[in-house]
Amino acid sequence: MKKAAWAILAAIVLILAQSGCAPADPKITLLNRLKSASKLAAVKFTFNKIIWGEKEKRIFIKLKNASFLATSKVQITAGIDLSKVKAGDVEISRRSVKIKLPPVEIIAYSYPFEKIQVDRNYTANRFLNPIRLEDMEEFLRLADADVRKSLDGLGLRRKAEDNTRTLLTRILTKFGFESVDLDFSPGGPLAFTAYE
Amino acid sequence: MKDTHTRLASRRSRSFLQPLFWLAGIVAVALLVLKFVFAIDFGFFKTTLSLRATALTLEDIKAVETLVTAEYFGEVIGTARDYIVRRAVPDTEKLLLRLMNDPNPAGVVLTPFEETLLNGVRGAIVRRGGMNPRLVERVTERTGALDMVKPEFQNNHLDPGFIEALVEVLLIKRDIAYLARGAVQAGYDLAKLDETKYFHCRQSGTIDLQAEPTILAKDINPWFIYDPAAQNYVKGFEIIAQSGIDLEDDDALDFIKAVKEECRQRLLDDALRTGLKERARTSAEETLTALFRIFDQTITAVRLVGADEFARHKAACAGK
Numbered sequence: 001m002k003k004a005a006w007a008i009l010a011a012i013v014l015i016l017a018q019s020g021c022a023p024a025d026p027k028i029t030l031l032n033r034l035k036s037a038s039k040l041a042a043v044k045f046t047f048n049k050i051i052w053g054e055k056e057k058r059i060f061i062k063l064k065n066a067s068f069l070a071t072s073k074v075q076i077t078a079g080i081d082l083s084k085v086k087a088g089d090v091e092i093s094r095r096s097v098k099i100k101l102p103p104v105e106i107i108a109y110s111y112p113f114e115k116i117q118v119d120r121n122y123t124a125n126r127f128l129n130p131i132r133l134e135d136m137e138e139f140l141r142l143a144d145a146d147v148r149k150s151l152d153g154l155g156l157r158r159k160a161e162d163n164t165r166t167l168l169t170r171i172l173t174k175f176g177f178e179s180v181d182l183d184f185s186p187g188g189p190l191a192f193t194a195y196e
Numbered sequence: 197m198k199d200t201h202t203r204l205a206s207r208r209s210r211s212f213l214q215p216l217f218w219l220a221g222i223v224a225v226a227l228l229v230l231k232f233v234f235a236i237d238f239g240f241f242k243t244t245l246s247l248r249a250t251a252l253t254l255e256d257i258k259a260v261e262t263l264v265t266a267e268y269f270g271e272v273i274g275t276a277r278d279y280i281v282r283r284a285v286p287d288t289e290k291l292l293l294r295l296m297n298d299p300n301p302a303g304v305v306l307t308p309f310e311e312t313l314l315n316g317v318r319g320a321i322v323r324r325g326g327m328n329p330r331l332v333e334r335v336t337e338r339t340g341a342l343d344m345v346k347p348e349f350q351n352n353h354l355d356p357g358f359i360e361a362l363v364e365v366l367l368i369k370r371d372i373a374y375l376a377r378g379a380v381q382a383g384y385d386l387a388k389l390d391e392t393k394y395f396h397c398r399q400s401g402t403i404d405l406q407a408e409p410t411i412l413a414k415d416i417n418p419w420f421i422y423d424p425a426a427q428n429y430v431k432g433f434e435i436i437a438q439s440g441i442d443l444e445d446d447d448a449l450d451f452i453k454a455v456k457e458e459c460r461q462r463l464l465d466d467a468l469r470t471g472l473k474e475r476a477r478t479s480a481e482e483t484l485t486a487l488f489r490i491f492d493q494t495i496t497a498v499r500l501v502g503a504d505e506f507a508r509h510k511a512a513c514a515g516k
Contacts, residue, residue, distance in 0.1 A: 031269055031270060031271045031377060032269070032270050032271060032466070032470075033268070033269055034266065034267070034268050034467075034470050034471065034472060034475050035266065035267045035268075035269070036265065036266055036475060036478075036479035036482075037264050037265055037266060037267050037381075037383075037479065038263070038264075038265055038479065038480075038482075038483035039263070039264040039265075039383075040262075040263055040264075041260050041261075041262045041263075041264060041412075042259065042260060042261070043257060043258070043259055043260060044257070044258045044259075044260045045254065045256070045257055045258075046254075046255045046256040046257075046258075047252040047253060047254055047255060048252070048253045048254075048255050049250065049252050049253075050250040051247065051250070052247065052248040052250055053245060053246065053247050053248070054245070054246050054247075054248070055243065055244070055245050056242075056243070056244040056245075056246070057242070057243045057244075058240065058241060058242040058243075059240070059241055060240050060241075073255070074252070077260065077262075077413070082263075082483055082487060083483065085487070085490075087490055090490050090491075092491065097491070107264060107381075108264070108381060108412070108413045108415070109415070109417065110413060110415045110417065111415075111417040111418055112415070113416070113433075113453055113456045114453055114456075114457065118443075118449055123443070125444065130443075131443055132441075132443070133372075133435065133438060133441045133443060133452065134435055135245060136443060137418070137433060137435065138245050139245060139247065140418040141418040141419055141431065142245065142246075142247045143247060143418070144417055144418035144419045144422065144432075145419060145422055146247060147252060148419070148422050149424075150252060154252065154254075159257060163259050166259075167259075167261055167386075171386075172491070175491050175492065177491075193423070
């Protein structure tokens, strides 16, 4: 009997010790920190997104669906990370300069809550199936996820490259360069990872 | 005899049904335990939220010229109480001032939000004056409420005691607390830099740029991190607690937005307190020095300074 009690105690101690030594959650280190950056933003896109959601509820039988309708705006700023430009990427000969620029990336992504307009006429509660605040927040998250999934297919890259080229050419001509040749490195699919 | 038969038959059927009732009861309890204690879903109670596919339509493309040089990632708690103390009370004071200065306050058309604030004032009067039917009747009329709040409203500000009552009344109606995570970006708007704000001192090899760091973005999105590849999902707004929030109320959405705005303001305050602008300046100086040196080896440093310092450096260079 005593042995069993000791075994249980040892198991509890082991479990507690393990939980105490658990590796730090990466999310914890991510927050409340200041970070240096050097990102040159060249273009800002504003998109409209309609959020049309449905809430299906079952309490033994399927209840009538409640609906949620809202309009929203998404603002996406794109440009390049200047810290990724190395000395070896720049070729200067007399009055001409050739730079291999890093791929275009999304510098800021904003899904502002103040621009979300809920359409009261088509947002409808049903019997035992209301749209609650937590449902609205979930609909907004679903919409946000939807936008993020389609970032690469919005044709942002070309426009961002054009604007970055124009901006840098203007800056470099101020340094006295007559010929400016800017090339972009190929990048992966456009995604918003700036905060990660 | 017949009665005895009937009684026996009834007893037999009861004894036959009793185990079935017991069984049904045990099954029901087991299902409830599995559902609510172990969160096993049988599909009897199920709520599914889904979105219909809608397109993203481009509204605007704008050329920008900004240099983001510092970012702050933070987590804050924003509550209805904070919002009421910081925003709703001053808004109430402005509203009272507007109504008191109007020759016909009863005729002023109020927004649903303003109506809520005025009802809060009514509630605070009743709270402080006691539940008196005559007082309630008087306060219901707008002019009556304004007359009664006048002693509490000196020099365009409400009495601290009255403010306390007002906050409590507004919180009785509804309350909410959000845990919010977002990012603040600071840096420089290069479009504002013209020739007059640029100075290259050849003797010292320094470049002075007259520019102040600004806040370029402060965002709290529905998702803070949404990374399906890494299975990393962190919500932007998370509801900690709520009471009395009914989305069908006319001003409910404005109230929610106001509390979210409070979260954003707190995030910004935290970022500034941590030294975001100072970091933005030093980081920009490092970035620009490194970049400019690629094109001109004689450059020793790029300095981002205010107007006074810019003029001082320029004069010092001319004097050398």
